[in-house]
Each structure stands twice: as structure tokens, then as C-alpha cells.
Amino acid sequence: MTLPTIDAFPERYHFRFCPRCATPLLRTPLFGMERQRCPACSWVHFPLPNLAATVIIEYQGGIVLVQRDIEPDRGIWHLPIGHAEYGEDPADAALREGEEETGLVLATPRFLSYVHSPSYSDPRLFYLVLGFARAIGGELVGSDEGRNTRVVPLAALEPLKWSGQQAALEAYRRFRSQESEVRSQ
Ligand SMILES: [Zn+2]
Incomplete structure (x- = not known):
């Protein structure tokens, strides 16, 4: 099964900044797929249903x-x-x-x-x-x-x-x- 990539996430999951420290998020391969991660505090976006x-x-x-x-x-x-x-x-x-x-x-x-x-x-x-x-x-x-x-x-x-x-x-x-x-x- 093909899982949605970051660009196919729903509108409400289109994050640009870290919700904890407001640093712009980066995209990086992590745990098997590309994810959004904060370079300052290491917060990672794991979207849930x-x-x-x-x-x-x-x-x-x-x-x-x-x-x-x-x-x-x-x-x-x-x-x-x-x-x-x-x-x-x-x-x-x-x-x-x-x-x-x-x-x-x-x-x-x-x-x-x-x-x-x-x-x-x-x-x-x-x-x-x-x-x-x-x-x-x-x-x-x-x-x-x-x-x-x-x-x-x-x-x-x-x-x-x-x-x-x-x-x-x-x-x-x-x-x-x-x-x-x-x-x-
Ligand atoms: Zn952060």
C-alpha cells in the first residue's frame, strides 16, 4: 500500500514552522519515509488520523x-x-x-x-x-x-x-x- 507523502497530507497538516519553537521545518528521510523535522529542537511531525x-x-x-x-x-x-x-x-x-x-x-x-x-x-x-x-x-x-x-x-x-x-x-x-x-x- 502506498502511504501519503508530505505534499498529499490534508491542509491542516501543511506545517511550515515547528509548533514548539517556531523554527522553519526541514524535510528529511527518517524511519522509512520523508518527514518534517525541526532542526532546532528535533520535533518530528507524525500525523495521525x-x-x-x-x-x-x-x-x-x-x-x-x-x-x-x-x-x-x-x-x-x-x-x-x-x-x-x-x-x-x-x-x-x-x-x-x-x-x-x-x-x-x-x-x-x-x-x-x-x-x-x-x-x-x-x-x-x-x-x-x-x-x-x-x-x-x-x-x-x-x-x-x-x-x-x-x-x-x-x-x-x-x-x-x-x-x-x-x-x-x-x-x-x-x-x-x-x-x-x-x-x-
Ligand atoms: Zn522546534
């Missing part, structure tokens, strides 16, 4: 969806999702985003899946999306941010647009069918 977490919330016989209110993809229905904060366990990020977007109180989530893929808004920017699932109690009061929410039975879900959410849903369906096999034995 954005880390996001999504969560499948079971509620009153269905799955909770929220409606996106910003571009790109404004108006689509999707599973709660958001960026993990630095130092935050992705499972905690999934719960936090789920709670913020629905008003529900969630319990410890089960890990389902991950997807590593380019962002829809910038194909040079990679995302690592972890999928979780959790059953909940409480009441669906809607997002703090005023986002629309709805509950759709699993069997009636329209295909989700984002690959990280498709993978989570596929893993969730497998998990549910294994669970019902165990119950019927």
Missing part, C-alpha cells in the same frame, strides 16, 4: 438516530458520533456524544467495530471510527444542541451514509443474531 466514536443506542424497541444540522451531509439521519478528546477513552467518547445528542443516560458500551477511511469533507484526511453499542434506560429528551432525534426499529433502518456507521451497524446485527441463537438453544 482523527479519532471518532459512534454509538448504537437501543431505545423502546428501536435504534436512536439524530439528524445532522451542519454541512457536509446536513439533514441526514445518523447514529450519534463525535470526536474523542485527547486522553479520553473512545468508549467514554461514544457515551458522552450519545448522551449529549439524545439526552439519554447510557451504560458501559460494547465494542463493535472500527473503520479507517478518508473523511467525506477532505479525502486526504483519515478517520479512525470506533463503533459501540449500548442498551439504555431513561427518556429521549433530544439534543442539548436542539438536534432532531427519532427511534427506528432495527429491521426498518434505511442504509446509513457513513462507512464507520455502516460497519458498526453490521457488527451490531451480527451480535444480535448470535445473541438470539444462544437464547434459542
